[in-house]
Amino acid sequence: MDRFVFLLxxxxxxxxxxxxxxxxxxxxxxxxxxxxxxxxxxxxxxxxVGVAVTGLTGSYWLxxxxxxxxxxLVGLVVERGLLRFAxxxxxxxxxxxxxxxxxxxxxxxGIAFGQQHTPVRAPFDDRPVQVGGVPLLSPYDVFxxxxxxxxxxxxxxxxxxxxxxxxLRAAAFEPEVSRLLGVxxxxxxxxxxVLAAAAASLAAMLAVPKELxxxxxxxxxxxxxxxxxxxxxGLDSPGGAxxxxxxxxxxxxxxxxxxxxxxxxxxxxxxxxxxxxxxPSGLFAAAEARRA
Amino acid sequence: xxxxxxxxxxVVGYGGAPVLRGVSxxxxxxxxxxxxxxxxxxxxxxxxTVSGLLTPSAGSVHLDGEDLARVGVEDRVRRGLxxxxxxxxVITELTVEENLRLGGLWRRDPADLRAALAEMYALxxxxxxxxxxxxxxxxxxxxxxxxxxRALVARPRVLLLDEPSLGLAPLVVAQIMRVLRExxxxxxxxxxxxxxxxAGALSVADHGLVLALGEVVASRPAAExxxxxxxxxxxxxx
Numbered sequence: 001m002d003r004f005v006f007l008l009x010x011x012x013x014x015x016x017x018x019x020x021x022x023x024x025x026x027x028x029x030x031x032x033x034x035x036x037x038x039x040x041x042x043x044x045x046x047x048x049v050g051v052a053v054t055g056l057t058g059s060y061w062l063x064x065x066x067x068x069x070x071x072x073l074v075g076l077v078v079e080r081g082l083l084r085f086a087x088x089x090x091x092x093x094x095x096x097x098x099x100x101x102x103x104x105x106x107x108x109x110g111i112a113f114g115q116q117h118t119p120v121r122a123p124f125d126d127r128p129v130q131v132g133g134v135p136l137l138s139p140y141d142v143f144x145x146x147x148x149x150x151x152x153x154x155x156x157x158x159x160x161x162x163x164x165x166x167x168l169r170a171a172a173f174e175p176e177v178s179r180l181l182g183v184x185x186x187x188x189x190x191x192x193x194v195l196a197a198a199a200a201s202l203a204a205m206l207a208v209p210k211e212l213x214x215x216x217x218x219x220x221x222x223x224x225x226x227x228x229x230x231x232x233x234g235l236d237s238p239g240g241a242x243x244x245x246x247x248x249x250x251x252x253x254x255x256x257x258x259x260x261x262x263x264x265x266x267x268x269x270x271x272x273x274x275x276x277x278x279x280p281s282g283l284f285a286a287a288e289a290r291r292a
Numbered sequence: 293x294x295x296x297x298x299x300x301x302x303v304v305g306y307g308g309a310p311v312l313r314g315v316s317x318x319x320x321x322x323x324x325x326x327x328x329x330x331x332x333x334x335x336x337x338x339x340x341t342v343s344g345l346l347t348p349s350a351g352s353v354h355l356d357g358e359d360l361a362r363v364g365v366e367d368r369v370r371r372g373l374x375x376x377x378x379x380x381x382v383i384t385e386l387t388v389e390e391n392l393r394l395g396g397l398w399r400r401d402p403a404d405l406r407a408a409l410a411e412m413y414a415l416x417x418x419x420x421x422x423x424x425x426x427x428x429x430x431x432x433x434x435x436x437x438x439x440x441x442r443a444l445v446a447r448p449r450v451l452l453l454d455e456p457s458l459g460l461a462p463l464v465v466a467q468i469m470r471v472l473r474e475x476x477x478x479x480x481x482x483x484x485x486x487x488x489x490x491a492g493a494l495s496v497a498d499h500g501l502v503l504a505l506g507e508v509v510a511s512r513p514a515a516e517x518x519x520x521x522x523x524x525x526x527x528x529x530x
Contacts, residue, residue, distance in 0.1 A: 163397065170383055170394055177381040180343060181394045181442070182369035 002134045007257040008250060010128075013141040015249020016148040017207050021219075021226035022233065022241040023152060024200035029235045031172040031192040034083065034094035039200050040223030041105040042078060044216060046071030046201030047208055048113060051120055060123040064205060071201025072194040079193035084186070109216035117213035126209065144206045151199060152242060158195075159238070168192055225252070228268055232275045234282025243284050247271075295354075296321040296482040297342070297373075297450050302351035304334075304341050311337045313506040314351070319450070319499075322480040324473065326497035326514060328490045334506040335486035336378055339452045342484070343375040344368045355450060370398055374448035378455045380439040384428035388419055391427060391438055395445030405445075412441040415471055433464035440468065444475070450482045457489040465489065469496045494518040 021039070028036040036042075050067030054060055078101065086094035124139040137145070159165035170178040171188035179185050203226075204219045211218060225248060233244025248268060255267040275283060295318035304312040311334045319325045327335050340346045342353050344365035353360045355373055363371065374395075383391055392409050399405040413420035416437040422430065430438065436456055443451055453472075457465040473496045475481050487493035494500050500517035502510040510523055517523065 163393075166386075166390055166393060167397070169386065173385045174381070174383045176345065177377060177383060178394070179345070179365045180369065180375050180377060180381070182366045182397050182446070183394070184366050 003257060004254075006128065006135045007253045009137045010141065011250035011253025012246055013137055013145050013249070014253060015229075015246040016145050016242075017203050017222070017245075018225050018229045018248055019242045019245025020148040020152060020206075021200050021203040021222055022229035022245055023155065023238055024196040024203070025226060025230045026233075026235060026238055026241045027192050027196040027199075029230070031168070031189050032083070032086075032094065033091050034086065034098065035227070035235075036098055036196070037095060037223075038078065038098040038101040038105065039196075039226075040204070040219035041102045041109075041216070042074045042197050043071060043200040043204035043222075044109065044214075044219045045074050045105060046197070047120075047204045047214060047218070048109060050201075050205050051118070051214055064202070067201050067205040068198045072198035074201070075193040075195075075197025076190060078197070079190050083193070084189070106216040113216070115215055117215045117218075119213045120208045122209035140209065147206060148203065151202060152238075155195065155199070156238070164191070225268065228272045230282075231272060232282060233284050237282060237284055240282050240284035244282070247283075294321055295319060296356060297484065298352075298354040298357075299338075299342065300352045300354070302338070302341060302348050302353070304337055304346055304348045311506050312341070312348075315503070315506070315508055316351075317501055317508055317511060319482055319484050321449075321482050322476060323498040324476055324483040324485060324496055326490075326493035326500045327484060327486040327503060328488070328493055328500060328517075329503035330488070332505075333503040335503055336454055337506075338503070339375060339377075339454050339484070339486055343373060343452060369446060369448075372447075372449035373452070374443040374446050374450070375452040376439045376443050376454060376456065378458070380432075380435045382427040382430070382435045382438050382442075384426065387424050387426055388430070388438055389423040391442050392419075392445055395442035398446065408445045408447065412445060415444075415475075416441050433460050433468075436460060436464070436468060440472070444481075448481070450484065453483060453485045455486060455488060457487060457492055465492055472496060490524070491518070 024039055025036055028034055046067045049070035050063040053066035054063030057063070082097055082101065083094055086097050122140040124143050126138045126140045128135040128138050130136070159169060167178070167183045168188050168191060170181070171183050171185040172192070175185045204222060207222050208214050208218055229244040229248045230241055232248060233240025233242070248271065251267055251271055252264050256264045297319040300316050302312050302315040303310065315338060327338065329335055337346065341348050344360065344363065355368070355371055358371070360368055383394070389409070392412060393405070396405040396408050399408065413423070418434055419437055419441060422434065427435065427438070440453070440456065456468055469492060472483060476483060485493050485497060494514045494517055497514040500512060500514040501508055502517065502523065510517060
């Protein structure tokens, strides 16, 4: 039972990270119908900036802030400079541009910083705290969960409670009607890309200390799992991203703990295949897509 | 009476095929002008061009004397031009109240927006009961009321309506037309109403335009048009 509780806790903590990254994919998908295959590479650019700022200032918190700001800036540049010109008539053109961007960004990062893994230290202890002899989450896991859930809650408030959020949703659902109401749809798409890229960079920054370290490909697996989460939850559903993230995180943790790490990717793939066969729109899409 | 909306020699086409061929007309302030014609006459293309969604290859659109050639769709809304598109254009993923708030994006004063919403709920009573209902759960009539109310929240000077009666019960159509007529008489709102329901449109309009194959073939007072049997047979099919 102790083992189960520990695996469940770490699975939920990991799941919130997947959920945050998946939310970035959902935001882009909802507003542009593009699966942003460049999300991982874009996020890592922000992480490199954040790690550099931490190195220069000695402050993890300034580095974290710089990660978010740099991630948002990357989103702005990519949308304004590249993906805005993707043909709306061909969803494939956006996907191809995004894949091309992955190659360019990872090559440039490799040239600038090298391909080696650079260790990134967590700001808190990463060893699980024992409660009554049962190992639970580490302080860093708690920090990750609080930050990820906090940001998702803030985004939810933005979308549901503010005029900007209303315009973002309207522009995503009905671009032409929104223009007829005075919504600047192109600007809303840019805002959506900035928010999504900033959230993805934050998720990557939080994930890196728990992985092998920082390198140009450090967010590749995070992207793969987050993409699975987005599909499982429903690509149109921000709420589905959270629930899907927690589901995938727990499945991965339990499979790793009970069956071994080599079977984890297989389990995730199996979950993806089952969802696509049984409910292609995602487990949580039907209810959520009609809400915010 | 001055023209709120002037269209001059408008030419619009899709991929080289002309849809509007030199269309010209005026819509006087505070009047309802019915734009009637059969399928493919160019009514929707004309409204989409006036609102800025389509770019004409020649001709001009003036709102209160201002040439709108360099004014984008979003800025035409700010200048007082609102369109209710064909198929109602309700954003079905948003609630009634959220749709209405979108119409009042440019009201800086929250009290002013609240007053505008209250006014719309008074005009279209069924909407007030359903303010938290999502758009996709509304009936066709309620969606049409919502689309019109949302456009009116912006307090436009000129309202473009594209086929508001499409698919609605006659009683609902009559209610919507009555509200529009009252609004024009009370507030000085100017309406350009594109309709295939010719009799219904002409019954509330001051003036009528008949569009056929992208050209205005008749422009007369609505009552006169409704009574012209030869014209009705030739262009309007009744």
